[in-house]
Amino acid sequence: MKATVYVTIKQNVLDPQGTAVQGALHSMGFGEVEGVRIGKVLEVELATTDRAEAETRLKDMCEKLLANTVVEDYRFELEG
Amino acid sequence: MKFAVLVFPGSNCDIDCYNAVEDTVAQPVDYVWHTATDLSAYDCIIVPGGFSYGDYLRSGAIARFAPVMSEVRKAAEAGKYVLGICNGFQILTEAGLLPGALMRNTNMKFRCHSSLLEVVNNRTPFTNQYEAGEVIDIPIAHGEGNYYCDDTTLRRLQDNDQIVFRYAEGSNPNGSVADIAGIRNEQGNVVGMMPHPERAVSSVLGSADGARMFASILNAWREQHGAAVNS
Known part of the structure; x- marks a missing residue:
């Protein structure tokens, strides 16, 4: 089973990288860009076919390591 | 009094910390590898700067799971002194031993220069040799x-006097909330800070102001243990 984990900076936390990219897009003429937030995508292969178990384990992975929940949110999608 | 300087793969301020202890307070100090499972011999544990485990994923995120970190947690709970500097501070926040998190500098730059800090709290084992407001x-x-x-956390830090150092007014180099440069835990025995006191222990290095941090730790330990000056 394959999981795609998205880790994003919380909305109320400033994302300096996103702000820099927004500035770059503006200077290139993409004036319609109102905001950019940069996050991470992790592709995780799991040796299980049990969806419920995979979800429980992934949540644990996210809480413990993949996201720092002080400043980041996470969500994931499961395929297969 | 015995000091430990932790060493993770990717630590790069460990030697400076070790030398700073020897040069400032002349106390026994050991390098302790990240796989160590016993820190009971040490009175103060320094978590040095660097890029532990390459800082992959997030700074300090992987180091916090190193075997030695459960010993650091035990030492902190036992009231021993724990000082996290730079990457060490990031590791201590990731480990939950200090609140908050260290994010990318708002100016997106790696800032490497001298900085002026205000000593906000001089009633800690790490700052007792400074004047308040110095x-x-x-x-x-x-x-x-x-x-x-x-x-909520910021209010708690302020109410409990947990802010130890602030960047001097108008000189915040990285966008830190409330100009925070260093904080302590509620108990007061764990401090994390981004600036490097171990790099400021001699006028030859540009400043000797960091030396008093090490002197503070020894002073606190001696007071706590009623120890003679040469122990």
């Missing part, structure tokens, strides 16, 4: 030193 010169060297915590 401004000291301690260098910084980081790309992710932008301290963040939510408003």
Whole structure:
């Protein structure tokens, strides 16, 4: 089973990288860009076919390591 | 009094910390590898700067699971002194031993220069040799030193006198909330800071202001143990 984990900076936390990219897009003429937030995508292969178990384990992975929940949110999608 | 300087793969301020202890307070000090499972021999544990485990994923995120970190947690609970500097501070926040998180500097730059700090709390084992409100010169060297915590946590830090150092007015180099450069835990025995006191222990290095941090630790330990001056 394959999981795609998205880790994003919380909305109320400033994302300096996103702000820099927004500035770059503006200077290139993409004036319609109102905001950019940069996050991470992790592709995780799991040796299980049990969806419920995979979800429980992934949540644990996210809480413990993949996201720092002080400043980041996470969500994931499961395929297969 | 016995000091430990932790060494993770990717630590790069461990030797400076070791030398700073020897040069400032002349106490026994050991390098302790990240796989160690016993820190009971040590009175003060220094978590040095660097890029532990390459800082992959997030600064300090992987180091916090090193075997030695459960010993650091035990030492902190036992009231021993724990000082996290730069990457060490990031590791201590990731480990939950200190609140908040260190984010990318708002200016997106790696800032490496001397910095002026205000000693906000001089009633800690790490700062008792400074005057309250004294401004000291301690260098910084980081790309992710932008301290963040939510408003509730910030109020708690302020109410409990947990802010130890602030960047001097108008000189915040990284966007830190409330100009925070260093904080302590509620108990007061764990301090994390982005600036590097170990790089400021001699006028030859540009500043000797960091030396008094090490002197503070020894002084606190002696007071706590009623120890003779030469022990």
